[in-house]
Amino acid sequence: MLLLPGLGDPAETWEEASLALAEAGYHAVALDLPGHGASDKPRDPALYRLRAITPLLDTVADELGATRLAVVGVSLGGLVAAHYAASQPDRVAAQVLVAPPGLSPELTPFMRWLARPIIGHFLAAPPKSLLRRGLRAMVRQDRAVPEAFIELYHRYRHTPGSAGALVSMLRQGTARGQLRPEALLSLRLRDCPVPTLLVLGRDDPLVPHSPGEALVAEMPTASLWLVPECGHWPHREHPEAFQQRLLAFLAEHIQRGATP
Secondary structure: EEOOOOOOOOOHHHHHHHHHHHHHHOOEEEEEEEEEEOOOOOOHHHOOOHHHHHHHHHHHHHHHHHOOOEEEEOOOOHHHHHHHHHHOOOOOEEEEOOOOOOOOOOOHHHHHHHHOOOHHHHOOOOOOHHHHHHHHHOOOOOOHHHHHHHHHHHHOOOOOHHHHHHHHHHHHHEEEEEHHHHOOHHHOOOOOOOOEEEEOOOOOOOOOOOHHHHHHHOOEEEEEEOOOOOOOOOOOOHHHHHHHHHHHHHHHOOOOOOOO
């Protein structure tokens, strides 16, 4: 099983879920996406396009010896997971998409600013005080963003090449203030046969839930969990409830101990 973090997030965002999955008998691997966390930060902007990132999941799965796997992603990681599942439906047994962008083409004002070359670099690697405010503005539960996590975020965001990688990744998926068609989940998911759990926070300031509700209604293989009192990080804001839902969904579709 592959766990994919969001834009600017390190793999450590999945620490609690990884432990719960291991205790339940699953082999789960949390990845740093290109340009994120401890991953390399290439200068070529083309390497941050979805069509360049999704094949990397095949490489990881091959190295793990996984012929079938589940993918779980939050925010940008959910977008990557969905595109991978749509392109490899015979390999992906199930997917869990947590607050993924791409349910509608519109970008939030913050995302539009982040895609700009100069101001975007500042927003991608801000001072710690501004980073703290920004992260806590995304959630309804402050426990999702403890001070130790802010320290970790700040260190990774100020790694050489990190800010440029984040801006490049966002710019590769947007044009004229909207998502490019290739990044729209509505175009990728509607006919995807892979069992799907879509998890959305009712109070998410970045991903409105109404487009997700409409999309799931058109997908016979999908179900929706709309989490109350929750912002952009359901897996961190309500970890126990998230882990229960995740395990119940996985139990329906994959065999423990057989799928990384």
